[in-house]
Amino acid sequence: MRYLFGPVPSRRYGRSLGVDLAVPKTCTLDCRFCQLGPTPETTVTRTDRPPIAEVLAELRAWLASGQTADFITACGSGEPTLHTHFGDLFRCVRAETACRSLLLSNGSLFSLPEVRRDAALADVVKVSLHAWDQASFERVTRPHPSLRFDAIIAGYRTFRQQFAGRLDLEVFIVPGVNDAPDQAQRIAAIAQSFSPDAITLNTAVRPPADSGVTACPPEQLHALTALFGPAAHEGGAEPADAPVELTEAALIALVSRHPVSLHALAATFRKTEPEMRVFLEPLARRRLLRLFDSQSTLFAGPPAP
Ligand code: SF4
Structure with missing residues (x-):
């Protein structure tokens, strides 16, 4: 399979079939903690590559083979909203399968109305927030120079008002960069302004793009999670709930x-x-x-x- 991978088990989303819309790695950000390695060159140019017809043909062949999953997930080697037709994947899942659909996005293009419109076709959307202002956004994620932190947050707030599905948020903690309690509190206050249904605090459990990034100790991650309120929980390694053969x-x-x-x-x-x-x-x-x-x-x- 060129574009599909899995299904892989995950505690939060069950068995998830990944659909890679950004292979090889194509991303708006170059996060220091990225587990996929460095982004060769950040971009905000949206394209229709790979051809969505090829991706959907592979998905239909997979479905025809009798396999199933809890979620069909737009994710993979970079940022799926860089694909101009990522919404077609969710239309196909809704019309042709009994699965739910999930968008895993870094959220950096949510300032664009067309991205918010197509993201709203998914059943569940997960975006990210690791910073509290432009300078901290740049330190953690090394974004494309055109990306503005405030515009992204404004996009999240608008999206929350438009989107009736579940909105999840990931916050990645990088020791020495965003792990001080006052920094986490500022991130939590911004998160509160767009009311995610669930917040996951993660830290490096896999080799990061920047080898200087270390893991936040479990006790500290636990304390920081409490600052985000009752919707927050700690992430980390994710064994499946059900045994996997x-x-x-x-x-x-x-x-x-x-x-x-x-x-x-x-x-x-x-x-x-x-x-x-x-x-x-x-x-x-x-x-x-x-x-x-x-x-x-x-x-x-x-x-x-
Ligand atoms: S947004 Fe995701 S894929 Fe892109 S650099 Fe950050 S962690 Fe890696």
């Missing part, structure tokens, strides 16, 4: 877009870490995935190109 295909699908730690894989497949290792090592030798250490943790990720 350990097969080569399931494992390769899970690590095909970004690295997953040995610990998280063991939790997902309900195995011990040594059992998981025994399964992973032959796949690494066959170059179906790559095993590597980062910050003293073993990860499995996509094979080297």
